Amino acid sequence: MGIVRRQSIQSTVFIYAGFAIGACNVLVLFTHFLSPEQFGLIQLMVNAAALMAALATLGTVPVVNKFFPFYQDYLKPHKNDLPLLVISICLLGFGLFVLAGWLGKSLIIRKFSGNSALFVQYYCWLFPMVFFMLFFALLESFAWGLRKTVLTNVLRETVVRLYGTLLIVLVALHGISVDAFIKLYSGLFAIPVIVVLVVLIRSGQFHLYVGISSVTRRLWKRMLTFSLYVFSSSVFNVFAKTVEIFFISSINGLAQTGVYSIADYIIRVMEVPQRGMASVTTPLLAVHWKNKDYQEIEKLYQKSSATLLIAGLAILGLICTDLPDIQHFLPEKYRGITWVVWILGAGKLMDLGTGVNNQVIQTSHFWKFDFYTNIFFTVVSIVLNYFLVHRFGMIGAAITAALSLTLFNLMRCVFIYLRFRMQPFRWATAGIVLSGIAAFAIAKSIPLPFGNDPQNKVLIYLIDAATRGIVYIGLFGGAVLYFRFSEDVNQLAEKWKHILYQYGQKLMQTLFK
Structure with a gap:
């Protein structure tokens, strides 16, 4: 678990830095220099590109x-032919996407020309965004x-957001127009693609071998x-x-899309430790399944559950505690996003608390189950969204997201338990939640300081x-450390305590030399 802890911590630090930059972008810059319709367009394009890029991979990434x-x-x-093989398949997938996008443009116009005309106007700029997202994922x-x-x-998390910051600052300084901002934003992943490609080539482990090994x-x-099932999944x-x-x-x-995206972005901060954990555990789980090391798999599964639940509760608690103050700066x-944040946060907490169940299933011999659960997840999401968004707007969308995500993770946990007798929860789970x-x-019971003076409102x-x-x-962190709910969290705290102690000693020696 040492590799997981070290790289997860490093990844988490940089991902949080990215989210801090993104929070500045979304909560301050984008909301003040873009209209809700323009901000909604950006979010719609990013989500559409993510879906299209997933399609264009044709199952090569898993x-x-x-x-x-x-x-x-x-x-x-x-002599490794895998890089050239999967790159060729992705180029084919992107070509098919361009063809489908061109043939389906009339459908896009019919569906979005009424309430979301801006999306129709900038539809062609999806293609470069998809291209770079696709090859970065690969x-x-x-x-x-x-x-x-x-x-x-x-x-992914820091450089991409700094690129967005640079563009919106140029808009604020009248260096570029909003039209140019949207077009340049389509190259969001261009720099990351170039950097990763250069690093892989220089590593000596990435060659375009022509032939079949x-x-x-x-x-x-x-x-x-495997690719057909996991790709569809x-x-x-x-x-x-x-x-x-x-x-x-x-x-x-698009205006309500922009408002909903604010709440969604706030909750996505909870995904930071999950992303760091997933990127590290995926290759380790693949090796453990290959070696049939079931004890290590179960250890990763349980430790990821406790660590992610603690991180999720820490973040969600901070968000909900400070949400009234956050909204005053918007x-x-x-x-008007309070209920959306609460509902989305509850669903995401369930997702975090069940650990790396997705990675456990995908890297096992029963990866086909991932396909079936994702079909269920999609069907439930479409059906609930159709009825609830029509009736309740963005509140309905939040309810759908939370409910479908909860059912999705419960199905996976039950399957892993029945097949492998592994489950992510321990008695410490209840203690983490209660704390x-x-x-x-x-x-929340602390009264507002200095009353409610409008002159000192900020x-x-x-x-x-x-x-x-x-x-x-x-209070929460103290309880987690005192009751030792997570071995990794306590070891991390000890490590930082030691680092701070050493720096403190050096500082004192410098001051009183």
Whole structure:
């Protein structure tokens, strides 16, 4: 677990830095220099591109995640034909996407020309966004196999958001128009693609070998079957997680899409530790399944559950504690997201608390079950969104997202238990949840400092947010460390305590030399 902990921590630090930049973009810059319709357009384009990129991979990314260890073990790097094989397939997938996009343009016009006319206007700029997203996802899977997870997380979470910051600052300074901003935003992943490609080539482990290796001859049937199932599964999963954006945009318009996206972005902060954990555990689980090391798989599964639940409760508690203060810094037209945040947060907490069940199933021999659960996830999401978005708007979309995600994870947990007698929960799980609830109740009971003076409103809200957040994290974090709910969290705390102690000693020696 040392590799997982070290790289997860490093990845998490950079991902949080990216989210901090993204929070500045979304909560301050985008909301003040873009209209709700323009911001909604950006979010719709990103979600549509993510779905189209998943389609265009044609199942190559999970194949690399699962089978790359076999190619590394049995082939020399310059004889590895997997890179050229999957790149060729992705180019074919992108070509099919361009053709389908051109043929389906009339349908897009019919569905979005009423409430979301801007999407129709900038529809063609989806294609470069999809291209770069597609090839970053592919190259990232090779980087994961080579244990370069920190690099890809920095590029995906930090560099991409800095690029968005640069563009919106140029809009604010009248350096570029909003029209140019939207067009340049379509190249969001261009720089990460170039950087990862250069790093992979310089590593000496990435070659475009022309030919068919013995490993491909031996495994191609398994790889094909696996890619068909997991490809369909991943597409269904992406579609289920983005479908509410499409429903809101086509039914309620881009303005409400922009407002919903604010709440959705706030909750996506909870995904930070999950992304870092997934990028590190995926190649490790693939190796453990290959070696039939079931004890290590169960250990990863349970430790990921406790660690992610603690992280999720810490973040959700901070968000909900400070949500009234956060909304005061948003323009009036972007407020009214309290219930959406609460509902989405509850669903995401269930997702985190069940650990890396997705990675456990995908890297096992029962990866076909991933396909079936994602079909269920998608069907439930579409049906519930159709009825609830029509009736309740973005609240209905939030209910759908939380409910479908909860059912989806429960199905997976039950399956893993029945097949492998592994389950993610321990007695400590109840203690983590109760500690979070108690800390939240105490933090929320603190009265507003200095009354409600309108002349010092900004200062009051800043102090209020800081006070409640410190109290919540202090109480919850203290309980987690005292009761030792997670071995990894306690070891991390000890490590930072040691680092701070050393720096403190050096500082004292410098001051009193």
